[in-house]
Amino acid sequence: MGAGSKGALPPQAVSLRELIKDAGIWALVTLGLSFPIIAFRTEQDFSNRLVLDPRPLLVVGIVLAVFAGRLLWRLARHPQRARFLPFPRLDFSTDGRWLPRAGLAALLIFPFVALTLAGPAGAIKWVDNFGVQILIYIMLAWGLNIVVGLAGLLDLGYVAFYAVGAYTYAILATYVIPATVPVLGPWAFWICLPVAGMLAALWGIILGFPVLRLRGDYLAIVTLAFGEIIRLVLINWVALTNGYAGIQTPRITFFGLPFTTRSTQTTFADVFHLPGSPTVHRSIFLYYVILGLALLVAVVSQRMRRLPVGRAWEALREDEIACRSLGVNTVNTKLTAFAMGALFGGLAGAFFGARQGFINPRSFEFLESATILAIVVLGGMGSLVGVAVAAVAVIGGIELLRELDWLKSIFGSDFDPGQYRMLIFGLAMVLMMVWRPRGLIAARHPSIVLHESKSVASDHVKEGHG
Amino acid sequence: MEYFVQQLINGLTLGSIYGLIAIGYTMVYGIIGMVNFAHGDVFMVSAFIALILFLLLMPLLGLPAIGLALLIVLILGMALTALWSWVVERIAYRPLAGSFRLAPLISAIGMSIFLSNFVQVVQGPRNKPVPPMLNEVISLPIGEGSVTLSMKQILIFVLTAVLLLAFWAVVQKTRLGRAQRACEQDRKMAALLGINVNQTVSMTFVIGGALAAVAGLMFMVYYGVVSFTDGFTPGIKAFTAAVLGGIGSLPGAVLGGLLIGLIETFWSAYFSIDYKDVAAFSILAITLIFMPSGLLGKPDVEKV
Numbered sequence: 044m045g046a047g048s049k050g051a052l053p054p055q056a057v058s059l060r061e062l063i064k065d066a067g068i069w070a071l072v073t074l075g076l077s078f079p080i081i082a083f084r085t086e087q088d089f090s091n092r093l094v095l096d097p098r099p100l101l102v103v104g105i106v107l108a109v110f111a112g113r114l115l116w117r118l119a120r121h122p123q124r125a126r127f128l129p130f131p132r133l134d135f136s137t138d139g140r141w142l143p144r145a146g147l148a149a150l151l152i153f154p155f156v157a158l159t160l161a162g163p164a165g166a167i168k169w170v171d172n173f174g175v176q177i178l179i180y181i182m183l184a185w186g187l188n189i190v191v192g193l194a195g196l197l198d199l200g201y202v203a204f205y206a207v208g209a210y211t212y213a214i215l216a217t218y219v220i221p222a223t224v225p226v227l228g229p230w231a232f233w234i235c236l237p238v239a240g241m242l243a244a245l246w247g248i249i250l251g252f253p254v255l256r257l258r259g260d261y262l263a264i265v266t267l268a269f270g271e272i273i274r275l276v277l278i279n280w281v282a283l284t285n286g287y288a289g290i291q292t293p294r295i296t297f298f299g300l301p302f303t304t305r306s307t308q309t310t311f312a313d314v315f316h317l318p319g320s321p322t323v324h325r326s327i328f329l330y331y332v333i334l335g336l337a338l339l340v341a342v343v344s345q346r347m348r349r350l351p352v353g354r355a356w357e358a359l360r361e362d363e364i365a366c367r368s369l370g371v372n373t374v375n376t377k378l379t380a381f382a383m384g385a386l387f388g389g390l391a392g393a394f395f396g397a398r399q400g401f402i403n404p405r406s407f408e409f410l411e412s413a414t415i416l417a418i419v420v421l422g423g424m425g426s427l428v429g430v431a432v433a434a435v436a437v438i439g440g441i442e443l444l445r446e447l448d449w450l451k452s453i454f455g456s457d458f459d460p461g462q463y464r465m466l467i468f469g470l471a472m473v474l475m476m477v478w479r480p481r482g483l484i485a486a487r488h489p490s491i492v493l494h495e496s497k498s499v500a501s502d503h504v505k506e507g508h509g
Numbered sequence: 510m511e512y513f514v515q516q517l518i519n520g521l522t523l524g525s526i527y528g529l530i531a532i533g534y535t536m537v538y539g540i541i542g543m544v545n546f547a548h549g550d551v552f553m554v555s556a557f558i559a560l561i562l563f564l565l566l567m568p569l570l571g572l573p574a575i576g577l578a579l580l581i582v583l584i585l586g587m588a589l590t591a592l593w594s595w596v597v598e599r600i601a602y603r604p605l606a607g608s609f610r611l612a613p614l615i616s617a618i619g620m621s622i623f624l625s626n627f628v629q630v631v632q633g634p635r636n637k638p639v640p641p642m643l644n645e646v647i648s649l650p651i652g653e654g655s656v657t658l659s660m661k662q663i664l665i666f667v668l669t670a671v672l673l674l675a676f677w678a679v680v681q682k683t684r685l686g687r688a689q690r691a692c693e694q695d696r697k698m699a700a701l702l703g704i705n706v707n708q709t710v711s712m713t714f715v716i717g718g719a720l721a722a723v724a725g726l727m728f729m730v731y732y733g734v735v736s737f738t739d740g741f742t743p744g745i746k747a748f749t750a751a752v753l754g755g756i757g758s759l760p761g762a763v764l765g766g767l768l769i770g771l772i773e774t775f776w777s778a779y780f781s782i783d784y785k786d787v788a789a790f791s792i793l794a795i796t797l798i799f800m801p802s803g804l805l806g807k808p809d810v811e812k813v
Contacts, residue, residue, distance in 0.1 A: 075592045079561040080554065081631050093637055095564050197611050199618075253798045260544045260614050264748065265797050268790040271745070275790075279783040409741065413618055420615050466626040472619025476612045477604045 062117050070110035077102045143428055150178075150334055154327045163323050170326045172442055175333055175398060179391055181434040182337040184418040185427060186387030189344050191416065192425035193353065194380035195360025196255070197263040199412055200270025203250075204243040204385040206277060206407035208392020211239040213290040213402050214283070229299040229308075232397045236390060243389020244382045251381035255374055270412055277404040289403025292396050297328055329398050336394060340387045341427055347383070356380050410465070417472050437468070511654035516778045517771070522662045522731065524770020525669040529724035530747035531754070531762035532676070533594075533717030539693045539757035540713050546617035547597055549744015550624035551718055555590035555725030556735045557628055560637060562586060563729070567640075575642055579664075583726055587719040594718025595711055597624075603707070621740070628737040636736045639729055665727050672723055673763060676716070680759065685712055693757070742786060746773070749793040755806020764804060 082102045083095040157169040183205060190198045215238065216231035227234060254265045277284045284290065294302065300311040302325035311324055347353040355376045359366050367373055396402050418437050422430030444464045530552050537545040559582050566578040601620045605612045643660040680686035688709045691699040700706045728743070729735050750769040754761025769789060776788040796803060 072592065072596060075589065076596060079558045079565075079589065080628070083561045083565065085557075085561060085564065085632055085637050087635070087638075091638065092640070093560075093564060095561065197614065254794070257797055257801065259610055261797050261801065263611075263614060264544060264752075265794050267745070268749075268793045272787050272790050272794075275784070275787045279787075410622070413622060416615070416618070462626075462630050465622055466630055469619045469621070469623030469626060473601045473616050473623065476608070476616035476619065477601070 062114060065117065066110045066113040069113040070106050073106050073109040074102070077105055081105065146428070146431065147338075154330050158323075158327075163320060167323060167326050170323075170330050173439060174330050175326070176442060177435055177438045178330070178333040178337050179395060179398075180415065180418060180438045181431050182333065182340055182391045182394075183388060183415045184422065184430045184434050185337065185340040185344060186384050186391065187415050188419050188422075188425065188427070188430050189347070189356075189387070190380050190384035191419050192423075192430070193344070193348065193360065194356040194377060196377060196380060197259055197416075198266045198381070198384065199263045199409075199416065200250075200266035200268070200273075201384065201388055201415055202407045202409070202411040203270040203273040204247060204388030205392040205395065205411070206273055206404075207243045207246050207385075208239040208389030208394075209396040209402050209406070210277065210284060210290075210392075211235060211242050211389070212393040212396035213292045215239075216293050216396075217290055228293070229296045229301060231293055232295050232393070233298070236393050239393035240386045240390040243392065244386040246389075247382040247385025248378060251378050251385075252374075255377040255381065267409065267412075270409065274404055274407050277407065284404070287403055287405070289401055291401050292399070294400050295325065295329060295332070295397040297324075302328070329394075333394055333398075336390055339390075343383075345427065352376060352379055414468070417468065420472070421475055440464070441468070510652050511656050512778070514651050515656040516774050518656060518658060518662060520771035520774030521767060522665050522770070523774055524750075524767035525665050526724045526727050526731070526766075527743070527747045527750045527769050528763040528766025529669060529672070529720045529727075530743060531750040531766045532759060533721050534748050535751040535754070535756050535759060535762040536689075536713050536717055538751070540689060540696075541602070541613075541710055543602070543613040544617065544748065545602075545714075545717075546614060546744075547601070547620035547624060548594075548717065548721065549742075549747065550621045550740035551590060551594050551597065552721040552725050552728075552744060552747075553735070553737065553740030554593055554624060554628060555586055555718070555722040556729045556739060557632060557637075557725075557737075558589050558722070559583075559586045559726040559729050560639060560735055563639070579726070579730075583668075583723065586726055587722040590722035590725065591715040591718040594714045594721070598711060598714040603710075621744075625737050625740055632737065634737065636734050639733045639735070641733060643730060661730050665731065668723060668727065672720065676720065677759070679716070685709070689713060745793070746786075746789050749789055749796070752793060753796050753803055755803030757807065758803070758805040761803055761805035 082099060083097055085093045086096050088094050153174055154166070154170050157166040157174070160166075161169055183201070187198065187201050190196050190201070212232070212235040215235045220227055220231050220234070250266075250269050254262060254269075257265060278286055280286075296302070297311045300309060300314060302311050302321040311321065311328075317324060344353075348357070355366070355371050356379075358369075358371065359373060359376055363373060366376075395406070399406075414437065418433045419430055421437065422433035441464050444467075530548065533548045533551075534545060537543065537548070562582045562585055563578065566581055567575075570578050597620055601616045602613055605616055643664060646657040646659045648655040648657050680689065688699070688704045689712070691702070691704055692706055692709050696706055699709075728739070746769055747766065750765035751762045752765070753768060754763070754765025769792070772792065773785050773789055777785045780788075
């Protein structure tokens with residue numbers, strides 16, 4: 044930030060005095076940034092008036108930390124020495140396909156490992172909070188990956204399709220099916236799943252059709268606007284969606300057999316006589332359902348990449364003008380990518396509705412779209428394994444931060460680590476773009492090769508402007 | 510009739526705030542061709558800065574000197590917010606020059622999430638009610654009834670007009686303004702002719718931040734409450750204003766801001782207050798689809 048950053052000075056000229064001056068500028072800027080907003084915290088007193096709570100020590104601490112940090116950073120990066128702190132370059136592509144297979148095997152046995160290690164009571168947390176939660180995001184990110192990673196269309200309103208799927212399930216399974224054909228009640232999830240997917244895809248086409256001729260960032264903003272419009276309609280159309288109060292949805296069943304102890308019908312436990320409580324059974328079943336759905340997305344998108352339409356997506360991402368001049372119908376190509384992404388978002392939404400047992404518009408805010416997008420970006424846009432690894436890191440990290448209650452004993456009881464998760468997350472998005480804009484995965488295989496397959500280093504792959 | 514005029518006044522007040530934020534979007538888009546998604550959050554930070562400075566100054570100066578206090582808050586707030594905007598550009602956008610197309614936008618979204626959560630962490634998640642001020646009203650007779658114009662509305666109109674004139678003079682008359690217009694037309698050529706492009710871009714962010722700070726102060730005074738979530742929706746609406754007026758066009762941003770303010774106010778007044786945000790977002794989509802160059806913008810020519 045200071046005068047001499049970005050290595051503008053010739054290496055020999057850097058003296059200690061200049062380093063200190065540079066760090067001093069950083070410290071001054073930090074002081075300027077923190078002066079009102081960190082130095083004084085506004086609190087309401089008993090008569091609801093705002094009072095200021097000065098925190099000079101905090102500001103002094105932050106300024107000193109920035110000063111020392113900058114100084115050490117510059118010293119550590121002194122030109123005579125090798126570059127300190129190399130950023131990890133994970134390369135999953137060089138030999139074979141062991142990582143996807145090992146990952147798949149680990150995912151398949153995960154619930155049983157959790158059961159044996161943590162016991163039935165502890166396993167619910169691991170299977171449901173971590174396993175199912177992460178898999179939902181893996182599925183969403185793989186779905187968005189078709190739109191952003193393969194076709195190169197930046198969609199900031201992806202969560203709208205997730206919402207369409209969830210509300211389709213909620214409304215059909217809660218009101219429509221019990222009122223019309225109550226016999227099908229236990230099967231509601233399996234009936235609604237394809238309906239939700241198709242409705243979401245239909246919305247994808249309806250919303251996509253007018254906007255897809257817009258360029259990159261305009262498209263991003265319009266999709267953002269559509270996402271917000273759908274959320275606002277869900278909030279305000281109380282007759283249909285019950286507004287913020289939300290909808291209580293029926294729980295998922297095992298192909299008609301409910302997971303419960305109190306039921307007049309035959310339950311899952313009655314038929315299979317498995318050990319453990321119905322809640323554990325349901326968590327594990329949900330886990331395998333979402334695993335199956337996520338794998339469906341992976342298989343379909345891998346297969347689509349080899350079809351003409353998939354190749355057109357990737358060509359479109361690289362250079363739209365070249366594509367058009369070669370006779371690719373860009374509108375249809377974009378529309379299929381958009382509809383495919385929406386379809387999978389809708390399926391994930393229906394699953395979400397069945398898993399939560401309750402949905403309201405708060406689950407479909409812009410932050411969700413940003414989270415999914417961040418996963419795709421961190422995963423390297425286009426790489427399925429990278430996206431999955433990023434989902435585990437981001438969502439697992441967010442869930443782990445919830446667990447950090449012991450930090451309260453160090454920083455005092457006011458300290459809430461959960462508050463910091465989005466802070467870290469936003470910063471990670473910025474730093475990722477600055478340091479590794481191509482994501483964690485360093486290489487990307489071209490889908491089509493003429494003679495021999497060779498991987499191209501991410502640094503050499505550059506998108507065209509179009 | 511009175512109702513209509515009253516809504517007109519309210520809409521123009523709101524529109525002034527949007528217009529000031531929209532200038533920040535449109536200038537940055539004009540010069541580096543990116544949507545500065547974090548600008549709405551810089552505006553929110555500026556509202557907090559104004560709030561804290563105001564709370565600091567009031568006990569020192571006392572109630573009669575509220576005008577002086579607001580003036581100091583305005584000047585200090587502009588300087589501090591400009592610093593924020595400058596730092597955001599240096600950290601999140603400058604290193605991305607030459608990166609792939611969507612990188613700056615994604616970085617800006619990250620910055621936006623960071624800023625709103627940063628304010629949540631350091632200031633707490635609750636709404637911050639501001640002590641009421643400048644609530645005296647004057648009644649203007651219209652027909653058989655009358656409409657009211659509050660002191661704060663007058664303040665907002667006057668301040669917007671004065672600042673826009675000053676800003677216009679900077680862009681048209683100064684060396685910096687010329688450099689900005691040159692960079693907007695062709696950055697490479699401007700650099701070849703000896704203009705320090707990086708510095709010009711930085712100054713653009715500084716000016717955008719300073720104008721957002723004015724909007725932040727007005728927002729705090731007008732609504733009497735600020736919260737860490739206040740960056741997102743006004744930010745999108747101001748962006749809508751910039752797009753509606755023709756992105757890249759400075760008079761367009763102001764015109765678009767006033768129009769968005771009017772549309773939102775009239776929509777709330779005559780149709781439904783629940784759907785006022787839907788109205789604004791729909792205008793954004795409709796403008797981009799049918800009139801991508803906006804009201805006063807230049808048509809976008811795609812170069813191969």
